[in-house]
Amino acid sequence: MSGLDKRVSTYEQALEGLGDGMTVLSGGFGLCGIPENLIAEIRRRQVRDLTVVSNNCGIDGFGLGVLLEDRQIRKMIASYVGENALFERQLLNGELEVELTPQGTLAERLRAGGAGIPAFYTATGYGTPVAEGKEVRDFNGKHYILERALIGDFAIVKGWKADYFGNVIYRHTAQNFNPLVAMAGRITVVEVEEIVAPGELEPSQIHTPGIYVNRLILGHFEKRIEKRTLRA
Amino acid sequence: MTLSREQMAQRVARELQDGYYVNLGIGIPTLVANYVPEGIDVMLQSENGLLGMGEFPAEAELDADMINAGKQTVTARPGASIFDSAESFAMIRGGHVDLTVLGAFEVDVEGNIASWMIPGKLIKGMGGAMDLVAGAENIIVIMTHAAKDGASKLLPRCSLPLTGAGCIRRVLTDLAYLEIENGAFVLKERAPGVSVEEIVAKTAGKLIVPEHVPEMTF
DSSP states (O other), X not given: OBTTBOBOSSHHHHTTTOOTTOEEEEOOBTTBTOOHHHHHHHHHHTOOSEEEEOSXXXXXXXXXXXXXXXXXXXXXXXXXXXXXXXXXXXXXXXXXXXXXXXXXXXXXXXXXXXXXXXEEEESTTTTSGGGTTSOEEEETTEEEEEEEOOOEEEEEEEOSEEETTOOEEOOGGGOTTHHHHHHHEEEEEXXXXXXXXXXXXXXXXXXXXXXXXXXXXXXXXXXXXXXOOOOO | OXXXXXXXXXXXXXXOOTTOEEEEOSSHHHHGGGGOOTTOOOEEEETTTEEEEOOOOOGGGOXXXXXXXXXXXXXXXXXXXXXXXXXXXXXXXXXXXXXXXXXXXXXXXXXXXXXXXXXTSOOOOOTTHHHHHHHOSSEEEEEOSBOTTSOBSEESSOOXXXXXXXXXXXXXXXXXXXXXXXXXXXXXXXXXXXXXXXXHHTOOSOEEOOSOOOBOOO
């Protein structure tokens, strides 16, 4: 890693500096497009009391679900946390704090965090438990609530291809929250399936420009499928 | 006879118009895609970031990087586009989706909807439902009219935590199609063989029954 070259060669280097009590933003939707090796490295490091921001929390035994096994997560900010028995148990036991955030609000909080916008108004959640304690304002006769941006100490991202300046392209719906968390990390770490030389990717096809990326690593991925559904 | 899941989907599919962009929720709403009327082309939006959802894949097309909002493997149809979650919800929140179809536990005469949480039982989260109901102008809720014990789900006031306030105008149940106007449900159509009396008995919220209530046909 030097200058514009963001490559690191080990997962240990990729998450160097990650410590107890930090906030980690993770890309992925269900198990699709999750940074599975970076999650495994968080587990290996045994850091604790993490606040994790992700649309979901993986499943039992895979994805972010593995961080629950050693109780590394103190607080989860997510939109949907079903399909995870250990998560449910820790939530009911009071071992885990959860801030449920509507999916679009979560995406926008991350985008805003990365874009230097501290808060924004949205109609989503007005009149529901999500609005409790939040400022309400009327614009053009409609009610909106104030939602705050999210920033992370680390953002962990799964890309498809990148050049070693950290320009990233995602594949299909594995894009999801990845470009948003990439923007909102103080240190953004991207793992990809292929790293190429600068100039090999078409500039107009880049999803995440390298300016957002601090560290880049080549990984091998299991890409587990959560709900394998075939045409009849 | 109450409507089957397929008939409910079939009835809602008649609301589709050529050129519509449509978001279908998980469960019965998903089945609407099977009944798109002939000569009508719609683009299905999946809120994980796919506009132009196609069929489920054949074995050879199976791809872990290609899923829908229900986390099922899926394909993209010709003319599809794929984008990030902020873009996806910009479409939804910005009112660009022509029709949203979703399920609910309860709706009430003020157009409130409860669909994401039953206190005391487990909380799984709202996913994209709150954004969908806040952003869409044109929403159809598909739900059963009453619980198995007969308790009405069409209420004077929702008892469960809300997903959205004052945002629902149209409801299709297994007994009837209703619209919400001026603090009341208005009975527009009834399921084949279902009497107005049964619908009245199973609707706890204020119900307006016009002189003539046509039967749906299938």
